[in-house]
Amino acid sequence: MGESVDQGDEVGSELVARLEATVNERVHKAIAPRIRTKVLDARNDPDTASRRWPFELIQNSHDAGARAGRDGISLSFRLVDGVLRFEHDAAPFTMDEFAALLTGGSSKDFMSTETTGRFGTGFLVTHVLSERVRVSGILEVDEVHRAFDVDLYRPNDEELLLQNVRASQSSLRHTRVVEDLADEPTASFEYVVDDRKIALAGLDALEQSLPHLFATCSRLGEVRIQRGDHEAIWTAISTSKNVKSDGIRISKLDVCRIENGRATTSRPRAMSHRRSPRI
Numbered sequence: 248m249g250e251s252v253d254q255g256d257e258v259g260s261e262l263v264a265r266l267e268a269t270v271n272e273r274v275h276k277a278i279a280p281r282i283r284t285k286v287l288d289a290r291n292d293p294d295t296a297s298r299r300w301p302f303e304l305i306q307n308s309h310d311a312g313a314r315a316g317r318d319g320i321s322l323s324f325r326l327v328d329g330v331l332r333f334e335h336d337a338a339p340f341t342m343d344e345f346a347a348l349l350t351g352g353s354s355k356d357f358m359s360t361e362t363t364g365r366f367g368t369g370f371l372v373t374h375v376l377s378e379r380v381r382v383s384g385i386l387e388v389d390e391v392h393r394a395f396d397v398d399l400y401r402p403n404d405e406e407l408l409l410q411n412v413r414a415s416q417s418s419l420r421h422t423r424v425v426e427d428l429a430d431e432p433t434a435s436f437e438y439v440v441d442d443r444k445i446a447l448a449g450l451d452a453l454e455q456s457l458p459h460l461f462a463t464c465s466r467l468g469e470v471r472i473q474r475g476d477h478e479a480i481w482t483a484i485s486t487s488k489n490v491k492s493d494g495i496r497i498s499k500l501d502v503c504r505i506e507n508g509r510a511t512t513s514r515p516r517a518m519s520h521r522r523s524p525r526i
Contacts, residue, residue, distance in 0.1 A: 250272045260339065277327045278412055279405040282351035284355040285371040286378070296375035299447040301333075302456075308335035309464050315427065317467030324450060326474050331376055331446050337466075339387040347384065348395070349415045350360075371401070376438040376446055380404050384434035385425060385525055393422040394431070450474065457481050458502045479506040 273332050287294040305322060319363050320337040339347070351371055373380065379400045386393050398419040400411040427432055440446045448471055461467055461483045470481040484503045 275409055275491055276477075278350050280411040282371060282401055282402060283405055285351065286374045286451075287403055289372045289375040290378075293434040293445055295440070296372050297445040298452040299369075299449075300373045300375055301449045301453040303372050305453075305460070305464070305467075307370060308337045308434070309466055311335075311337035311433070312338075313466055314338050314433070319466050321469040321471075322467075324453070325471075326440075326443075326450065330407055330437060330441065332438075333436045337384040337433050338432055339392055339428075342386070344386060345395075347385055349399070349412060351401075365454050368430050373436070373438070373465060374401050376432060376440045376449075377437070378441075381437040382434065383432075383437075385428065385431060386419075386422065392425040394425050395419060395422045406451075413481065447474070454479070461502050462500060479504055482506075484512070521526055 289299075301324065307324060308320060310322075314336065316340075317336075320335055322335045323333070325332045325334075336469065349369075381396070381398055383394070384398045386395055395418055397415050397416060398411075401408055438446075453470075454472060457470060461481070468482065472479050472481070482503050482505075483500050501512050
């Protein structure tokens, strides 16, 4: 009645392998137009995207949470000689997050149209700065930390974009083990900016919003913003919490800004939060 069981198993394995290759190819081809559309949307609307890009980077780092043994995260934005570099020291990448970074999906739901989850479509807004971003970071796999470097190129060309997605996956062939994270940033994103005004507009919007961000982003510890030789350092220096009997929690904090050796303190409007009932 046809082939033997062993031959059938061999043929079946080959068919499964061919199916997996076909599915992977189809998935890759679906990725390219999705990335291209989102990047093109951002680059065609620089007025809006220029005010969004810093917050997408902050959101991704804040969502990662602090490293083990730490209470908060530190961020830096440096715009020097036409290069914008963003760094943070949050928790290392997971494999899901690394995959989402390469494919323009979300680590929460790869095919979701929402921007929730790390490195979802919101991250693609940062390509308003440049079609290309160099990412260096720390990936944690099986409790081992490995440093990686990857070049993400998102041009208005689906074939070139797809080639980059495939090439980026090969970056894991060239990682190195990191024994001590103390002096290593978790991630560094480097953009050679197309238009300095877009980068500056984002930094301006960020500085205006920082007092509010410190009040709403509980893990945010320090933010450094450098423009050329000029640097400002923002930190939350004190907090207080009062809980009222009706379940409203009111948080207050002071935000310190240090610039050219001079410190100024501001207090954002108190933030109130209603406790969610236990389920």
